[in-house]
Amino acid sequence: MNQLITWRGAVCVLGLFAAASMASAGDIAATFSAPMFDRWMYPYNSANPQGSETEATVFSVIGSETEWAFDNRDGQMIIGYATGGAIPAGQPVANYRIRSARLIARASRDNAFVYDGTPDSFRTLLPMSDPDFLADEDAGQPIELFMCGYRGGWALTGPTAFGESTPFHNGAPFPFPARGIRNAFAAEFDAGGLLIDNSNNRDQRREVRPLAIGNADLPQGALVPRDTDFVFEIDLTNPQAIRYLRESLAAGQLNVVISSLAITEQQSANVPAFYCKEMPAAVGGVPARLELSVCVGHPADWDCSGVVEVQDIFAYLASWFAGDGDFDASGVTEVPDLFAFLTAWFGA
Template sequence: MTIGVVVSRGTAQSFDVTMPTTADRWMYPFNVTPGTRPAGSVFGYTPFPLEESFDNRDGQVIVAFDTGDLIPSGAGPGRYQIDRLVLEITLSGPASSEIDVTVDDWRTYLPSRTAEALPDLDPGRPIELFGAGFRFGYDLLTWTEDAPFSDGDIFGIENRNVFAAGIDANGGTFDVSSNYTAGFTAEPLAVARFPGYDAGEFAIEGAVATFEVDLTVPGVRTWVGEGLDAGRLVFAITSLVGASQGDAVLTQFYLRENPLVEVGVREASTLDLAVVIKKGCDVPGDLDGDCATTGGDLGIFLSLWNTDDSDADFNFDGVVDGADLGLILGWIGL
């Protein structure tokens, strides 16, 4: 499903789009079918005593969206005004843990007998959305869903080619795949909620995990703007919910290669975005965005006569009228 609405009038373009994933991948060290699995599971590995055999966020689902197909890239990161970002992905089976809509402190994963341990005051463990970071020469545009798990060793921590990444205040990324071992609480972009379910309930197959990103967090809009400028956004879905080899139930999500997705019965991940691309020049009276004030702008201005349009109300008195006409005529040179 691809839905797009574009509103354009010189000074800015507004985009309201919903797009399907263009690449998804279950990132797990022993995944022998990269890029072609029908589902991907999320689970954690939080051993005690601490050791570094595997990342704590062991099973991750990576989802990528080629945004440039619907939202023009290359405008410059600072010109993208992001007003809404919601990612959805559908369970391909029952969840392995109750719905938890809060971030859990890393110390709640420690055994209760340890001095640092904190109690987890609500049931379940959260499913969390992070940005994606890259290493070993991969980046936002060169990583593909069939790329190797690691160009290093599959054992150990912080060695994935693409990984769950926290976003710093400047829009930079850092690996949070082993935040438990490192001793810090990773702050996600969003925690999954399941419409139709309450916290503490178990979601079943077909339930939609909904991640509504808080765009007011410092650095998040910068990170998203850089992705839109490049034409691609990549995310990691993870959880620290425990799992054991042979578990009958793991929290799994549909990936785009799933037969039910291919025939339209179920959806893989989708991204819902509301974005405004602001004009790239600051010329008074330039209503058509060509960085000059000409007769074309005058025509647009006259079509807005006697409205409260903020772009054409040059003197900010709440109405487009003769006073504004005098200003634009002066800028044109008439």
């Protein structure tokens, strides 16, 4: 409490100053109605050229006789957005304050899978004889949104940027086995801050933390009708998510992965599927849409006016007392955020 009283006193003194620095593009609400690319990442994707498929299925073959030869997350959907045209790239990552971020993907098949809008432990997919097996309390498996990681020399940007026509792996097409070799994959940061592959988290006995779980306007356990929108509201209390979004916006390119451990058989029609941008609108195709609200500029420009000034202090205090002042992007609003903000304000 003494810390807060001291800080409030400092705010009164700050009213004598008129510190200001121009550094901002301001408050930006950007909607990307279609991605730069979308790609079905599946070892037996026969689209020619790669990336020309009209839909992408996301599934697992856990339980099949050949599951040993394939990733747990066998079918994945990579979606990439060039953000630099709407949100200035190249700034320090702290200059991107993410207000909201969501992706909307539309189901392309009718009644092909069961809706599950809740997280499931990997333990629900272990054999029932396994001592760590956990019964699933609801039907189905969630559709999840992840960061995108790379191997084989591929990257987010630059001369080796992963794109729509990048091969599934650096080798002959249609590989068997096809486990742990995909050039782009569902990922998250590990404790050391490196992107790790989540494609086999069931076999690794490791829980994952997706950016978001897809939610639809359906009752739990219902069959999913064609043209159902899945909304992935990215969890901004997740410091990993904030870091990933900031780094992507600074690079001018945001790639994400839709994935699921929904169990099916390879080449089955009864599998979660989503429209790609190549599906003609005349037959109902709607590509995945990205919506971002971002304040770009000096992190102490809390009211996003383009100027760091006294008003930002009062704007920040209002956010902090409302529980929305996570200045250090730790995932929680707490006293250290106040002092981090003040340090940034004086340093502007």
